[in-house]
Amino acid sequence: MDQEVFDDNKIEHIPINEIRPNPYQPRKHFNEHALEDLAQSIVQHGVMQPIVVRKSIKGYTLVAGERRLKASRMAKKTTIPAIIKQITDEEMMVLSIIENLQRENLTAIEEAESYQQLMTHLELTQVEVAEKLGKSRPYVANMLRLLALPSRIQKLITSGKLSSAHGRTLLPLKEEDVMMTVAQKSMRENWSVRTLEKYVNDFVFRAPRKESVTQKPKLIRQYEAQLKDLYGATVDIAVVKKTGRITFEFTSEEEFKRLIDELSNKE
Template identity: 55%
Template sequence: MSNHQDQRLILDADEKIQKINIQAIKANPYQPRKTFDDERLHDLAKSIQLHGILQPIVLRKTIAGYNIVVGERRYRAANIAGLTEVPAIVKSLTDKDMMELAIIENLQREDLNAIEEAESYRKLMDDLNLTQQEVAQRLSKSRPYIANMLRLLNLPQSVSSMVRDGVLSGAHGRTLLGVKDTQQMLRIAKQASRESWSVRDLEKYVTTQFEAPKSKADLAQYTVTKPKFIRQQERQLKEQYGANVAITTKNKKGQITFEFKSEAEFKRLIHQLNEKYKHE
């Protein structure tokens, strides 16, 4: 089912909206979302107390009552608001339909992070035995987009958690996959977060550090604009020491060069550097 089919499922004209006892309703066993923001749930509960549930939830009838197909946030907020009944549409659905609709609803969340999005695509593929192309068609996305998102699941847990928590973006995560050593990847991820690097800054850093020229012929054409944070450090050192400063990186090593034009400038720089280290 596509997103559009999901909407038609809720809005079918021949379906009657029923009032269902909230105690008879249980969560969707295929719901991929395990945590719900308490603050947002309470905000929704206050809105429900004032205005009621504006859009009915969708249920499937079971022997023991009803399972939620779409609308678990509304159901949870209704519980908080103290409602005894909720408006619902009861549908006849297969387990496969239940799985797909739960995952699609999860993908429509506003607060969905990149890791959760990637996990949802993987779950669609695993649970419904779909290919990347079939997932892309169902969700009206391109296959390369799905493939790129799935790459995030290759991140080590330490870096994956930073993307999940919003410390880094999904694009940051995909860039970091170019760093093969896990410890180096984590170090760079923490630095990117600490110094608020843009994705472009991170791309330039990773390229400079880990993608050396393949031959001497490539070397002449191998020029990479310095990342923003390096340019900032050069400016700060220039202001601090009153001399031109160049910071270069290559093959995981770095060099800081101070420029002087006379013996007097050289002695002044040496004196400033010595004085700095005396006070540290």
């Protein structure tokens, strides 16, 4: 589908004021300085790559090319080169996300929200979303975990003050105020993800009594990390004498159902 959409299409110049925004656009933040630079380029050279639109009852609906459309408006253009497509809502949604992912324009939170949007509106599983977008299932699962973070932590990630990996590492802390305190300490002291993970683990699993905590063997910690990457969830492996326990942590009913589905379908 993705390749066919852009091949062998006629380019037309259509009125900009007849183009409505894409309702499935995952990107919410646009760099104003970059838009101004693009607008200046359009003034000098025109729009080098056509946008993609879908014909609607009145005018057109944008499918791909919002930056070019915004910059063209800034450049006071009245028309814009466009390819007019006959596509479904599903194709429109997927194309919007793919364009932004390929251009690396989405923030981590916007990317996670786009995956959630596909799952909700198209009733897709994480596996199906991964297949449609050419991503691995664990990658999609890890991105979706960001949506379980409080909005204040999400804003730190969106602004670039905190990485998405740091954000996911904060999830076991559960309480928003605790997350913010630790996040600020991490940013202030420029912690690596590994340093933050050790701090969070020590914080979460700290014994209430003055008892020595035995460090887990390196092999066990490696297995925990492998399972975490595979299933996109925090994993704890505990071994007492000859009895072992593997615990998967989830933060919502949806994540619980996702884990059950993943565990049930593993070959």
